[in-house]
Amino acid sequence: MPIYEYRVVQPPRSQDLDSPTPTVGCETCRAGFQAMQKINDPKITGCPDCDAPVERLISAPSFKTSASEKQVLSRDNLSKNGFTRYDKAGGGEWVKTAGAGPDAIRK
Ligand SMILES: [Zn+2]
Numbered sequence: 001m002p003i004y005e006y007r008v009v010q011p012p013r014s015q016d017l018d019s020p021t022p023t024v025g026c027e028t029c030r031a032g033f034q035a036m037q038k039i040n041d042p043k044i045t046g047c048p049d050c051d052a053p054v055e056r057l058i059s060a061p062s063f064k065t066s067a068s069e070k071q072v073l074s075r076d077n078l079s080k081n082g083f084t085r086y087d088k089a090g091g092g093e094w095v096k097t098a099g100a101g102p103d104a105i106r107k
Pocket of ligand 1: 025026027028029030047048049050051052
């Protein structure tokens with residue numbers, strides 16, 4: 001399911017510099033929050049904490065992983081998850097650098 005980001009709708013800034021911009025929303029919706037929704041679910045229109053009007057941000061739905069690509073492709077992680085990694089050794093030969101597969105493969 002995609003995760004959508006929402007943020008409180010801020011009122012337009014006042015042109016009058018002497019009057020402070022009113023603060024809208026609570027900590028949750030001012031910082032923005034994420035909601036996991038089905039694609040066909042209706043948009044959330046109010047903050048779940050304070051009911052201030054919120055808008056869905058334009059950003060594409062994201063599926064976040066906690067690990068970086070480098071970590072995911074690390075030799076330890078690959079062999080832990082049952083993958084075998086080969087690095088090109090030249091001359092059509094590939095040498096195993098991680099995992100439980102054959103030590104080398106040849107074209
Ligand atoms: Zn709020």
